[in-house]
Amino acid sequence: MERNTCMILALDVTDREEALKIAEDVWEFVDAIKVGYPLVLATGLDIIRELAEFAPIIADFKVADIPNTNRLICDQVFEAGADAIIVQGFTGRDSLDACIEIASEYRKDVFVVSEMSHPGGAEFLQPAAEAIAKIALEAGAFGLVAPATRPERVKKIRKIIGDKLTIISPGVGAQGGKASDVIAAGADWVIVGRSIYKAESPKEAACEIAEEIRAELCGE
Numbered sequence: 344m345e346r347n348t349c350m351i352l353a354l355d356v357t358d359r360e361e362a363l364k365i366a367e368d369v370w371e372f373v374d375a376i377k378v379g380y381p382l383v384l385a386t387g388l389d390i391i392r393e394l395a396e397f398a399p400i401i402a403d404f405k406v407a408d409i410p411n412t413n414r415l416i417c418d419q420v421f422e423a424g425a426d427a428i429i430v431q432g433f434t435g436r437d438s439l440d441a442c443i444e445i446a447s448e449y450r451k452d453v454f455v456v457s458e459m460s461h462p463g464g465a466e467f468l469q470p471a472a473e474a475i476a477k478i479a480l481e482a483g484a485f486g487l488v489a490p491a492t493r494p495e496r497v498k499k500i501r502k503i504i505g506d507k508l509t510i511i512s513p514g515v516g517a518q519g520g521k522a523s524d525v526i527a528a529g530a531d532w533v534i535v536g537r538s539i540y541k542a543e544s545p546k547e548a549a550c551e552i553a554e555e556i557r558a559e560l561c562g563e
């Protein structure tokens with residue numbers, strides 16, 4: 344995945360036409376579109392190929408099963424045209440290895456959730472986040488998911504993984520995180536949903552956040 348705007352759109356709408364319209368409006372401001380359960384359950388898996396016309400697609404199914412089931416899920420997702428998949432790391436190394444094995448057959452990427460952005464993410468997942476980051480590194484994942492709502496945690500996780508893995512970071516805007524803060528903390532991409540797709544003008548909202556990130560990276 345190329346790093347230009349450093350922003351990923353979380354397209355959590357449930358209407359096909361609306362999804363396609365937003366993608367058409369904002370594609371130039373995002374490096375990828377994240378598609379998850381809300382949109383796929385509402386419209387079907389074919390939406391992945393339709394949206395792939397606009398940007399690379401990250402399939403957010405937070406895969407969390409035994410190795411064999413993970414393999415079957417990843418196979419379906421990559422057959423559907425996704426460029427990357429998001430999986431959970433708490434299920435352990437063998438489950439993660441199964442996802443990475445299928446992804447490498449398709450030459451696609453795996454992102455591993457290390458810590459979640461909502462308040463409950465600090466309950467069970469945060470204590471395991473650093474160990475999850477280490478197994479993701481050893482297993483050969485492409486990147487980690489770390490919370491924009493806690494830039495200090497992004498900084499800590501970046502220290503553990505160095506430059507060997509990328510970090511994508513949800514929680515900007517509606518959940519209280521600030522894009523420039525989390526990019527400064529070491530995230531490669533921020534993930535933004537409601538602040539864009541619920542805005543009166545998704546295009547203007549995306550443009551504004553992209554500009555904030557650009558200014559941070561240029562030290563303005």
Ligand code: O7E
Nearest residue numbers: 353429458459460488513514517535536537
């Ligand atoms: O709050 P929003 O509307 O900007 O949307 C954030 C998106 O990121 C939404 O799709 C949500 O499911 C996802 N997300 C989090 O908000 N927090 C997490 O910890 C993890 C994710 C996620 O996407 O995981 C994989 C990146």
